Amino acid sequence: MQEHLLAPVTSLSGVGEKRAQLLEKLGIKTIFDLIEYYPRAYEDRTQVKSIGKTELGETVCVEGTVASPVNTRLIRKGLTISKVRVVDDTGSLSITFFNQSFVENQLKVGETYCFYGKIEGNLLRREMNTPVFEPIGASPLKTRRLIPIYPLTAGLPAHQLSGYIRRALAVYNDELTDPIPTEIRARETLAFARFAYENIHYPMDEKALELAKKRLIFEELFLLSIGLLKLKSRKNDKNGLKMGKIDLNPFFNALPYTLTNAQLRAVHDATEDLQKSASMNRLVQGDVGSGKTVVAAACAYFACKSGFQTALMAPTEILAEQHLKSMQEFMAPHGISVELLTGSMTAAQKRKCKERLARGEIDLLIGTHAILTDDVEFSRLGLVITDEQHRFGVRQRAALTAKGENPHLLVMSATPIPRTLALILYGDLEVSIIDELPPGRKPVSTYAVDDTKRDRAYGFVRARLEEGRQAYIVCPLVEESDAMELKSVENFTKQLAETKFYGYKVAMLHGKMKGKEKDAIMRAFANGEIQVLVSTTVIEVGVNVPNATVMVVENAERFGLSQLHQLRGRVGRGSEQSYCILFSEIRTGITRDRLRVLCKTNDGFVISEEDMRLRGPGDLFGTRQHGFPDLKIADLVRDLDVLRTAQAAAKEILQKDPTLSDKEHLELKSRMQNLFRQEEYGDSFN
Ligand code: ADP
Ligand code: MG
Numbered sequence: 001m002q003e004h005l006l007a008p009v010t011s012l013s014g015v016g017e018k019r020a021q022l023l024e025k026l027g028i029k030t031i032f033d034l035i036e037y038y039p040r041a042y043e044d045r046t047q048v049k050s051i052g053k054t055e056l057g058e059t060v061c062v063e064g065t066v067a068s069p070v071n072t073r074l075i076r077k078g079l080t081i082s083k084v085r086v087v088d089d090t091g092s093l094s095i096t097f098f099n100q101s102f103v104e105n106q107l108k109v110g111e112t113y114c115f116y117g118k119i120e121g122n123l124l125r126r127e128m129n130t131p132v133f134e135p136i137g138a139s140p141l142k143t144r145r146l147i148p149i150y151p152l153t154a155g156l157p158a159h160q161l162s163g164y165i166r167r168a169l170a171v172y173n174d175e176l177t178d179p180i181p182t183e184i185r186a187r188e189t190l191a192f193a194r195f196a197y198e199n200i201h202y203p204m205d206e207k208a209l210e211l212a213k214k215r216l217i218f219e220e221l222f223l224l225s226i227g228l229l230k231l232k233s234r235k236n237d238k239n240g241l242k243m244g245k246i247d248l249n250p251f252f253n254a255l256p257y258t259l260t261n262a263q264l265r266a267v268h269d270a271t272e273d274l275q276k277s278a279s280m281n282r283l284v285q286g287d288v289g290s291g292k293t294v295v296a297a298a299c300a301y302f303a304c305k306s307g308f309q310t311a312l313m314a315p316t317e318i319l320a321e322q323h324l325k326s327m328q329e330f331m332a333p334h335g336i337s338v339e340l341l342t343g344s345m346t347a348a349q350k351r352k353c354k355e356r357l358a359r360g361e362i363d364l365l366i367g368t369h370a371i372l373t374d375d376v377e378f379s380r381l382g383l384v385i386t387d388e389q390h391r392f393g394v395r396q397r398a399a400l401t402a403k404g405e406n407p408h409l410l411v412m413s414a415t416p417i418p419r420t421l422a423l424i425l426y427g428d429l430e431v432s433i434i435d436e437l438p439p440g441r442k443p444v445s446t447y448a449v450d451d452t453k454r455d456r457a458y459g460f461v462r463a464r465l466e467e468g469r470q471a472y473i474v475c476p477l478v479e480e481s482d483a484m485e486l487k488s489v490e491n492f493t494k495q496l497a498e499t500k501f502y503g504y505k506v507a508m509l510h511g512k513m514k515g516k517e518k519d520a521i522m523r524a525f526a527n528g529e530i531q532v533l534v535s536t537t538v539i540e541v542g543v544n545v546p547n548a549t550v551m552v553v554e555n556a557e558r559f560g561l562s563q564l565h566q567l568r569g570r571v572g573r574g575s576e577q578s579y580c581i582l583f584s585e586i587r588t589g590i591t592r593d594r595l596r597v598l599c600k601t602n603d604g605f606v607i608s609e610e611d612m613r614l615r616g617p618g619d620l621f622g623t624r625q626h627g628f629p630d631l632k633i634a635d636l637v638r639d640l641d642v643l644r645t646a647q648a649a650a651k652e653i654l655q656k657d658p659t660l661s662d663k664e665h666l667e668l669k670s671r672m673q674n675l676f677r678q679e680e681y682g683d684s685f686n
Contacts, residue, residue: 002175005032022156039148052090114143179671191215225650242277243306262436280408286434287604288569297330304363308382341367344515444572446580448595471550476558493534509535546574556582561611
């Protein structure tokens with residue numbers, strides 16, 4: 001892939017820092033991102049009619065010759081009206097422009113233009129108001145074709161974005177090399193890359209658009225397949241990491257509880273894998289609260305006693321800190337050293353930690369996914385565990401492969417993945433399912449209510465606080481970085497502290513807080529010093545405070561069902577009866593049905609199936625959830641057949657050229673790498 005395509009958007013003339021920031025909001029950073037920013041829909045302006053054939057109320061293109069000079073009048077202050085009459089062989093059309101007196105200079109008597117707009121007036125006197133128009137001589141841009149509609153952001157008008165894309169396509173056209181090998185492109189009858197990019201944005205017609213889509217969907221799934229297959233081919237024959245048999249009884253005996261059979265099975269599966277020379281690739285799937293952490297601890301114990309280091313990665317710092325605490329408790333009796341490495345530590349702390357790690361003085365390192373970055377060196381990394389990060393599974397494997405290391409990998413996830421998809425995506429992962437909750441758990445009682453029940457609900461929460469329990473109140477935020485929204489959560493918290501929960505200890509937690517601050521608040525909550533924790537969704541995954549028995553969710557309709565299930569999973573983690581109250585103003589249709597599902601069941605698999613049934617698969621399998629690059633155009637469910645074909649083609653290519661070093665595959669290789677580019681490993685430890 002040409003370097004130029006990966007240059008920042010500002011290298012396109014006319015795009016300055018300010019525009020670049022707006023574009024970044026849309027996820028567009030490079031020229032290639034711009035080219036790959038596909039329209040979400042098209043406005044069909046292809047219909048061209050003779051004036052006399054047009055019907056009232058339809059929106060069409062007509063080609064008319066200007067019959068009289070444009071006549072502009074000032075109607076009142078701030079309102080000018082420009083009128084012009086255009087004709088063709090079949091009739092005439094009166095066109096009016098409001099506040100566009102400049103059309104006087106654009107529409108010349110005797111010249112023919114194409115006008116796109118709605119036919120109004122009556123059949124004797126047809127009219128059009130403020131149409132889009134352009135001369136018929138030049139190649140059509142605004143009329144007589146499908147016009148792309150892009151998802152936009154405030155401050156960036158459609159024509160501007162569209163203009164940038166058009167310019168990028170024109171300027172970089174020569175550099176758009178085709179990543180699909182010729183024979184495959186021919187066999188699958190796929191359009192050329194340049195044709196596809198051109199026509200996905202500015203389709204000549206429906207047919208061209210279909211060809212472009214077909215090609216780009218295939219391309220995306222083909223690149224994905226190549227990437228996934230490369231991961232699977234991760235060398236499995238190294239002998240270095242085969243671990244010896246370790247007696248786990250000392251670990252089990254020091255626990256305050258006995259493992260459930262399902263937990264024991266998962267531990268057994270994983271530790272069997274660790275004793276093989278082939279690298280483990282295992283997924284431990286278990287509903288929220290099923291006790292995955294201790295399974296991870298048992299495996300880490302096993303690895304450490306075999307003389308290897310373990311890395312445990314969590315999706316958030318809060319969760320990493322919590323794991324640190326529980327792992328320290330698990331490991332303390334056994335002389336296993338556990339340490340934390342996160343982005344919010346001071347430079348000196350990080351350096352010290354990294355040194356100790358490289359010297360092998362740390363047995364179990366806990367952190368966010370960033371602990372796999374280049375400058376973090378282990379002395380003998382044997383096991384990598386990722387928690388609640390089904391979405392990192394793929395990337396981590398990519399990162400590890402890239403580092404040339406070959407440790408065993410254990411992925412822990414609460415999100416059920418549909419089987420067909422799992423086979424393709426995680427075909428190389430073995431799966432252990434924890435289908436049993438620790439004994440004594442009571443299902444969380446869940447209620448979906450509207451504002452009229454607010455006082456009662458808060459009264460109920462206060463009653464639980466009086467019993468010595470704690471509560472979460474979760475507010476949705478569109479973006480953690482939105483200052484306005486954060487402000488509103490702050491105000492909400494303050495208001496609660498001063499009114500409904502006056503006299504109780506109320507605190508707030510959000511993603512923008514400093515690591516230390518978050519840590520302090522979480523610690524205070526875990527120790528019972530905070531009674532009501534108002535939070536954004538940073539507590540969504542994994543947080544474990546068993547004394548918290550009430551979860552209140554504001555604007556519950558804004559969350560997906562599986563996400564609500566995760567949130568609810570923060571309570572019901574001890575033997576006390578727990579409650580979940582879902583506030584929602586929307587009482588109709590799907591929203592209510594969705595929330596009802598949660599009231600009826602606590603089973604994560606049932607919930608995700610229902611979620612899929614109600615919302616359609618697209619959302620649920622949103623690629624972000626499942627751990628591979630964001631797909632721009634393909635849909636893993638709709639395009640499952642294409643995925644199969646693409647996968648077969650990918651296999652074929654890799655069989656012939658496993659390292660993709662053939663000249664014909666160089667573009668393919670660099671595009672695949674770009675797709676898997678490790679932007680998520682970006683936050684560094686400097
Ligand atoms: P999750 O699977 O959601 O990560 P955790 O590992 O956080 O669940 O465990 C949830 C809670 O259950 C914790 O408080 C943990 O101490 C407790 N727990 C785990 N296993 C058992 C068990 N076998 N018996 C009793 N409690 C357990
Ligand atoms: Mg967990």
